[in-house]
Amino acid sequence: MIEVTNLVKRYRDLVAVDGISFKVEKGEVLGFLGPNGAGKTTTMRILTGASPATSGKALVAGFDVFEQPLEVKRRVGYLPEQPPLYDDLDTRSYLQFVARIKGLRGEKQKNEIERVIAACNLESVRRRRLGELSKGFRQRVGLAQALLGDPEVLILDEPTIGLDPNQIVEVRTLIQKLAEKHTVILSTHYLPEVIQLCKRVVIVHRGRIAANDTLENLTAGGRSLEQTFYDLTQQ
């Protein structure tokens, strides 16, 4: 479903992503881990078409991100690191706008908006201006936006950051439910989340792949995921 080959991203003299390759199968939730500045966000931005790669190849949902970006964008829901909210709009008109540019019309649009409002528990802030929302609610509106239109691929950059404990549980359950029919790349710094949601994990370090394995193998021999992460990202 997602296939990344030798992806490189250079910012002037800084190499943010340095030849990353990995695959995600359909219906899989991939845990995308790495220390701060490892290149997770950069990789995800490339996969969603928010920024181009310096070199390399990326296939998402069967389409080349650089050759057929529109086809890819139709099939990907993206929650950026910073939720892309228009502070002057209220939750509903914001979701309406995103639904429109995703090509949802009429009844379908209404139903989809109601669905994501329910899924992300946004009922209470439906008429609130986004600029007035608390951090956790902003994060949830950002997630709701990514779910609109039920895209087959979801790329979520730290989706549970800033949520309260109840919401973390809810969002994790939501992602678990999505996992059945969707392909998800999930970046996070909460390792319990990875253990709960992901069967396979990619750990990046300084723009390179430090591990690409099943959770089982990474925690083999009674080692904790924390320990493995620490060992792989130390030097």
Added chain:
Amino acid sequence: MRNVFAIVRKELLQYFTTSVAYWVFAVFSLVTSFFFIRILTFFQRSIMLNSQMRPQMLQYMNFTDQVLAPLFYNAAVILIFVAPFLTMRLIAEERRARTFDLLLTNPVTPFQIALGKYLASLVVLLVMVLLTLVYPLLVSAYAEVGAVAWSTVFTGLLGIFLLGASFTAIGMFVSSLTQSQVVAAFLTFLVLLLLWVVGWAGADNAGLAREILTGLSAIEHIRGFAKGVIDLKDLAYYASLIGLGLFFTHRSIETLRWR
């Protein structure tokens, strides 16, 4: 096209929820009404003066040429100050707030983004320009029959609209160059100011230099419209500013995508 309308709707919503639109309407109306009253008072005084001293001059005096034409000219100058506020937010703020990524990662093309944003600013501009209709309407309500030449009113408003459309096209492009609304407004203002003062420079020169400099001046091209004449040269001038503005905005969004 649906994507374009989605963007137009969203931009209009923002124009009105941030009250930028209302402020622009208010300031524009306030300043034009100030000029209107000044020009009208001056017109009245010269009518009275002429009817006492030189009654034969009265037949040369008419409301359209002596009040409306200068009013339109003044409105054009006011646009230099108002247009930057209309366009500063368009792209700069999306980049600062990172909402630009939302547009880039959804199935919308850079051209649709540019066009949608531009059309939204034109809607606000159109309402603003139509507000100046109040003055000829007021006058025709109180004056004798035939005081207002409506064809001139129409061309005058068209001229102001085209001038404003050129200014917003320039402003939108400038807004794509920075993440700061303040910088965008200021730079746009400088460019528009330049487009105005080249006309003065033209007046100081003679011959070919004069032709070229006045030809470049955005405000000079409004004179024909204000007198009721639609000249192909003026139309071409505004059309090319609008086309260039859109073209460069499109390019600029393309390169933003390639960062």
